[in-house]
Amino acid sequence: MNDILDKPDEFCGVVGIYGTTDAAVNAYLCLHALQHRGQESAGIAASDGINVTKKLGMGLVSDIFNEQNIKDLKGHIAIGHNRYSTTGASAALNMQPIVIKHRDGILGIGHNGNLCNSVSLKRALEDRGSIFQTTTDSEVILHLIAKSLEKTIVDKIKDAARQIKGAFSLVFLTRKKLIVLRDPHGFRPLALGKLGDAFIVASETSAFDLIGATYLRDVECGEMIVFDEKGMKSYHPFEKTDPAHCIFEFVYFSRPDSQIFGEYVDKTRRKLGKNLALESDIDADIVISVPDSSNTTALGYSARSSAKYEIGLIRNHYVGRTFIKPTQAIRTSSVRLKFNTVGGVLKDRRVVIVDDSIVRGTTIKQLVQAVRLAGAKEVHVRISSPPIKNPCFYGMNFPTHEELIANNRTVQEICDYLGADSLKYLSLKGMIDAMPQEGGQKYCTACFSGKYPVEVDDLQSDS
Ligand code: SF4
Missing domain, CATH: 3.60.20.10 (Aminohydrolase, N-terminal nucleophile (Ntn) domain)
Incomplete structure (x- = not known):
């Protein structure tokens, strides 16, 4: 993770x-x-x-x-x-x-x-x-x-x-x-x-x-x-x-400049953003992304929304994955090391934050707080995939069931935990609709839907 x-x-x-x-x-x-x-x-x-x-x-x-x-x-x-x-x-x-x-x-x-x-x-x-x-x-x-x-x-x-x-x-x-x-x-x-x-x-x-x-x-x-x-x-x-391409590669993992499963990731991610706006747009002033993986999704969202795309969060690319976290104080500020807010963009605005997924909810919670601290009047969170409720056994490393925030919470409970004014996820249908369908492409959606295309014999895989 x-x-x-x-x-x-x-x-x-x-x-x-x-x-x-x-x-x-x-x-x-x-x-x-x-x-x-x-x-x-x-x-x-x-x-x-x-x-x-x-x-x-x-x-x-x-x-x-x-x-x-x-x-x-x-x-x-x-x-x-x-x-x-x-x-x-x-x-x-x-x-x-x-x-x-x-x-x-x-x-x-x-x-x-x-x-x-x-x-x-x-x-x-x-x-x-x-x-x-x-x-x-x-x-x-x-x-x-x-x-x-x-x-x-x-x-x-x-x-x-x-x-x-x-x-x-x-x-x-x-x-x-x-x-x-x-x-x-x-x-x-x-x-x-x-x-x-x-x-x-x-x-x-x-x-x-x-x-x-x-x-x-x-x-x-x-x-x-x-x-x-x-x-x-x-x-x-x-x-x-039947094929079962990992849908999460399009949602989050692959680079937007790559072509995977025969389609450009950038194109699919924009469509995810558009479908998200079609399902859950809200009256707001600006839409910002959680960089970098959600940038193109947020562009797609803003294309179908009256909210203007702005750069409200800046990511520091020089923070390694394993920086020293000796005290709780430093641990809780780790997200601030990775992201900073752009005060001039956020102040007095009604803001939509677009992200691709929520796993534990720890990062997006801190980002909601940071955007509020920067002066935003309202903070709405929009996620371009459905709630993640199940682990992956096909090569993506998720935390345990218990740690997944959507495992036993309702969307409203997650919204309350994040401290956001509203929270909406893209529906499973909306996500699949954004995928390239030519040639009868089919996707694995198990971490969202719980439908595993290949039976898992060894729940304790040791890889
Ligand atoms: S469960 Fe399926 S869709 Fe989810 S990450 Fe794993 S392979 Fe991808």
Whole structure:
């Protein structure tokens, strides 16, 4: 959980490159563009066809890589990974890509998502003698591949893939191949692009823009693609099923300049804002966003409202996620470290604050207070998604049921807790209506609706 912003974290972002002499350099640049998907560790593994090298570290991409260690990652194939891990103690242990030597060669893996049956699979593997070196569900996949009786690495990965359940956008590296795989529901995004003659896959297309790559299409739900000296070959190892793209990627998580699930995030977020205004506009003077994730949503809201869009909150981008909080006094001022009010904009105004979601309610409560302190006459809160009532088992890190403010409170009770003049959430229908529907797209809405598209076997997943 991102405590300062009171937003869930994504577990990871991935990238894979095949066919450039400087694959690791491109992977490094792409990881910068995917930094928002994981800030606790990052890594790159590269292959020149003979040797596989890797560099992993804790912290941001810019903390880990330098000119020299990037140069050491030689080769035309690379995979990269940004990770958010749930526990500090295990974070170093769980850095990715994980690279192993098995009887048929070397294999590296980078995983975005979360398996729903990893605990039972791990237990079964341990009963058969497997020894795990990390606490990630991704390592389970490596063990399944290593144990497969199939002949080729491609068939071994297919064999392992058919045993796992849940959300997985995976990049694999061998000495000679880049292999990518997306779960049958396509929970997490995974885009395919071209950079000259080279191929690139990444969690979001903002990674392509940074290196001048062109977006070709998404890796399809349930598709596996193998890149090697023969070119690109696509397989479909799973039975076809309905997609269940994570709707929260559009609401909050992905960058607005990215294209995910075949659509621009910015466009969808504006539509969320418009639908929010259609459902719950109120007579007010100005509409402001909680920067940065709600900026485009607030623009969409103001387009359908008589309230003018203004910049009333300024975000300080230089406050880290883990600044020292030694006393309660400092803890309660943490939001003020991250956001400041623009007094000249807010004074004597009736203000609508647009945010994308409320998790615990701690941040928005302090922002309502801050906007009042800056002189606002009225403060109305508008949220561009429905109340979050359920945890996510597919790769987004929410707090426990008990900590979710909407779990056992009515909207009016939440409004009272926030100290706002009014509070409205976008309806489930309004949220789904804002999504791209072409091609029969379907979405996971489980954290809002409680309808889980994939059964969760292991409620205590240890990733
Ligand atoms: S439960 Fe929520 S956050 Fe998790 S995949 Fe579904 S929509 Fe996304």
